Amino acid sequence: MIRLKLIIFIILLSTSVYAQSGKANGYILYGAATGEIFDDTNRLFASFEIRHQFVYDFCGLWAGADIAKLERYFGGGAYFKFSFLKRFTAQFSIGPGLYYDRGGIKLGHKIEFRSQLGLFIDFYKKHLFGIALNHYSNSRLSKYNPGAESLKFLFGFPF
Numbered sequence: 104m105i106r107l108k109l110i111i112f113i114i115l116l117s118t119s120v121y122a123q124s125g126k127a128n129g130y131i132l133y134g135a136a137t138g139e140i141f142d143d144t145n146r147l148f149a150s151f152e153i154r155h156q157f158v159y160d161f162c163g164l165w166a167g168a169d170i171a172k173l174e175r176y177f178g179g180g181a182y183f184k185f186s187f188l189k190r191f192t193a194q195f196s197i198g199p200g201l202y203y204d205r206g207g208i209k210l211g212h213k214i215e216f217r218s219q220l221g222l223f224i225d226f227y228k229k230h231l232f233g234i235a236l237n238h239y240s241n242s243r244l245s246k247y248n249p250g251a252e253s254l255k256f257l258f259g260f261p262f
Contacts, residue, residue, distance in 0.1 A: 129155040129163065130231060134257035138171065139208060141252055146171050146207065150255050154182060161185065165196050169253070173207030176200050176239065178217050194221045194235075202239070211247035215239045223259070231259035 132152040137145050152167030166179035180198015187193070195218075202215040221235030235257060240250040 129153065129262050130259040131262060132167075132231070132257045132259040134255055136169065136237075136253050136255035138169075138174075138253040139251055146174070148172075148174070148253075150257065152257075165198065171207060173205050175203040175205075176215065176217070178215075180217070182219075190225045192223045192225070192231075194223060194233075195219065196221075208251055209247070210239060210241060210249065210251060211245040212241035214241060214244055216242050219255075221255075221257070223257075229261040231257070233257050233259070 130153070132150070132154065134150050136148050136150050138148060139145055148169050148171035150167065150169050152165055154163055154165045156163040162181065162183050164179065165182045167177075169176040178198050178200020180196060182194055182196035184192045184194040197216070197218045199214060199216050202210055202213055204210065217237055217239050219235050219237045221233050223231045223233030226232055233256075235255040237253045237255065238250060239253070241248050
């Protein structure tokens with residue numbers, strides 16, 4: 104456990120130092136979230152994501168994981184961002200992923216698609232804080248497709 108904490112600390116420190124050199128081309132995002140926000144069965148989970156920007160600053164790729172006590176989601180895809188008022192960005196991402204249910208929310212299929220709309224603020228040397236609304240759906244890969252929504256509070260380090 105101490106080794107894991109040390110590795111996380113070194114990664115966060117190195118990404119912060121690398122970003123200050125002016126060569127940052129992506130972000131590591133992490134945070135807490137609540138799922139099923141429109142139902143009575145709210146669930147807390149952790150969210151981790153890495154984003155890599157292309158040459159153009161408005162788009163890139165993401166890969167991430169949402170981990171709860173009874174559910175796991177691992178996915179990736181594309182994201183687009185639109186900057187405004189110097190320090191704010193609105194971001195949209197979409198992509199497929201694998202959903203593992205261990206007695207949690209029944210989403211109808213192992214393949215689930217995530218769409219996300221978020222609002223972020225650059226608050227210190229390209230570090231981000233934001234809020235994001237997610238929707239998970241199997242896009243009718245099965246007859247049962249209830250979908251699920253989550254609300255995430257994310258913190259981001261550039262790398």
